[in-house]
Amino acid sequence: MDALCDFCGEQRSMVYCRSDAASLCLSCDRNVHSANALSRRHTRTLLCDRCVGQPAAVRCLEENTSLCQNCDWNGHGAASSAAGHKRQTINCYSGCPSSAELSRIWSFSMDIPTVAAEPNCEEGINMMSINDNDVNNHCGAPEDGRLLDIASTVLMSDLPTGDKFKPLIGSSSGDGMNLLPLNSDQPAEPVSTTPKAPCVTDKDMFNDGSVYGDFCVDDADLTFENYEELFGTSHVQTEQLFDDAGIDSYFEMKDVPADESNEQPKPVQPECSNVASVDSGMSNPAARADSSHCIPGRQAISNISLSFSGLTGESSAGDFQDCGVSSMILMGEPPWHPPGPESSSAGGSRDNALTRYKEKKKRRKFDKKIRYASRKARADVRKRVKGRFVKAGEAYDYDPLSQTRSY
DNA sequence: CGGTTACACGCAACCACATATTTGA
DNA sequence: GTTCAAATATGTGGTTGCGTGTAAC
Numbered sequence: 001m002d003a004l005c006d007f008c009g010e011q012r013s014m015v016y017c018r019s020d021a022a023s024l025c026l027s028c029d030r031n032v033h034s035a036n037a038l039s040r041r042h043t044r045t046l047l048c049d050r051c052v053g054q055p056a057a058v059r060c061l062e063e064n065t066s067l068c069q070n071c072d073w074n075g076h077g078a079a080s081s082a083a084g085h086k087r088q089t090i091n092c093y094s095g096c097p098s099s100a101e102l103s104r105i106w107s108f109s110m111d112i113p114t115v116a117a118e119p120n121c122e123e124g125i126n127m128m129s130i131n132d133n134d135v136n137n138h139c140g141a142p143e144d145g146r147l148l149d150i151a152s153t154v155l156m157s158d159l160p161t162g163d164k165f166k167p168l169i170g171s172s173s174g175d176g177m178n179l180l181p182l183n184s185d186q187p188a189e190p191v192s193t194t195p196k197a198p199c200v201t202d203k204d205m206f207n208d209g210s211v212y213g214d215f216c217v218d219d220a221d222l223t224f225e226n227y228e229e230l231f232g233t234s235h236v237q238t239e240q241l242f243d244d245a246g247i248d249s250y251f252e253m254k255d256v257p258a259d260e261s262n263e264q265p266k267p268v269q270p271e272c273s274n275v276a277s278v279d280s281g282m283s284n285p286a287a288r289a290d291s292s293h294c295i296p297g298r299q300a301i302s303n304i305s306l307s308f309s310g311l312t313g314e315s316s317a318g319d320f321q322d323c324g325v326s327s328m329i330l331m332g333e334p335p336w337h338p339p340g341p342e343s344s345s346a347g348g349s350r351d352n353a354l355t356r357y358k359e360k361k362k363r364r365k366f367d368k369k370i371r372y373a374s375r376k377a378r379a380d381v382r383k384r385v386k387g388r389f390v391k392a393g394e395a396y397d398y399d400p401l402s403q404t405r406s407y
Numbered sequence: 408c409g410g411t412t413a414c415a416c417g418c419a420a421c422c423a424c425a426t427a428t429t430t431g432a
Numbered sequence: 433g434t435t436c437a438a439a440t441a442t443g444t445g446g447t448t449g450c451g452t453g454t455a456a457c
Contacts, residue, residue: 372443378425379444387447388422 003052007032015044016055023047026102034096043092050075058087066090 003023005013011025017033024032024044033040046056046066054068060076062085067075076085093105370376383390 370444372426375425375442375444377444379423379446382423382445384422384446386422387445388420389424389445391423 003047013047013052016047017042017044018055023053030096033094040095043094045092046090055092056090059090061086061088 003013005011005025005028006022007024007028011027013023014026015029016023017029029044033042033044044055046059048054048056048068048071049065050067050071054070056066057069058072059066060072063075067087072087076087091105093102097105379389383392
């Protein structure tokens with residue numbers, strides 16, 4: 001039951017583009033979405049193997065099929081014998097990844113044909129970002145998703161019975177997640193808002209010592225409107241934890257009370273300090289297993305979460321590239337990182353910390369939060385003269401597109 | 408050692424206009 | 433209290449020019 005590509009009508013369609021509402025083969029996907037910066041932001045995902053008409057949301061590891069939510073619910077409902085199947089969520093991608101990159105993203109998919117790289121799409125996977133806060137989409141992700149988020153997958157199985165939404169909501173209720181209201185006097189325990197926090201709903205996963213037991217929240221629920229709903233406070237507070245604390249907050253880490261330091265993760269190993277590696281490691285089971293050593297439960301995720309303090313719920317694909325999340329997440333070693341061996345070396349430590357502080361402050365300042373993606377899109381294409389917008393019908397003496405980049 | 412110059416860098420201002428928000432009927 | 437239209441405010445990005453800091457002389 002293969003559907004043909006909506007564009008060329010010849011090749012078997014493999015991916016679904018929500019923005020275009022089209023099923024495309026990889027070749028056409030690449031061609032179409034390398035046309036310009038806007039189309040490059042379209043988020044795509046695998047096509048449902050069952051209905052071949054909807055974007056796949058999960059990959060059933062048992063059946064080796066990609067399924068949209070409807071087919072997933074129908075096929076893995078409580079009444080179904082397949083209810084216990086383990087599935088991975090399938091995330092979206094944007095940009096123009098090569099076939100090799102796609103293979104890496106969808107390591108489970110064996111039939112990714114080779115697609116010639118487009119010369120005008122050199123961003124490739126680096127350009128890729130996760131988008132779409134749509135509840136029905138499993139693509140919610142921290143801004144500047146990049147490869148780490150695209151590749152991240154989450155195991156889930158043994159879905160709760162009855163309520164269709166539970167599979168998506170995850171175990172946000174019950175023992176899966178402990179949501180604590182953010183108290184202003186609890187600066188040391190920032191509330192995690194990690195949109196892509198691993199979500200484990202399987203008891204077996206807990207029994208296996210899964211690292212995510214303490215934390216489970218569905219990405220789709222973590223728009224920042226929900227943040228405030230959930231936590232009863234503005235994320236601004238979280239921002240202020242750092243902005244107001246100033247540089248001193250970076251230097252007084254060693255004064256952590258003993259009991260608190262017990263909860264701190266041990267000096268984070270290199271691969272763990274970089275959240276990107278942790279998350280990207282989720283793309284394969286082995287790495288996922290390894291990651292259990294890296295994320296000591298909620299604590300590590302808290303480290304991640306703080307990076308999202310500057311996000312808005314309305315952020316979209318393009319925004320991900322601009323926001324500060326990436327820099328902090330991908331750079332690893334957050335400011336609250338417990339002092340490691342290198343930071344304890346007296347002389348350079350303060351200088352290093354000062355340098356890091358300045359860099360982070362600079363990043364915070366310049367990392368712009370895009371509140372309205374539509375306005376951004378419009379500004380991107382609006383004609384300018386010397387950087388200034390000009391009236392739509394107004395004549396101007398040179399074409400900004402030919403002299404400066406317009407986006 | 409203080410003054411001058413050159414350079415690099417950060418940052419605010421500017422523009423048009425679609426859209427969000429507020430206000431008044 | 434609700435609805436709707438009008439008025440007002442907001443946000444978006446590239447370029448420019450000014451202010452500031454630093455190094456060289």
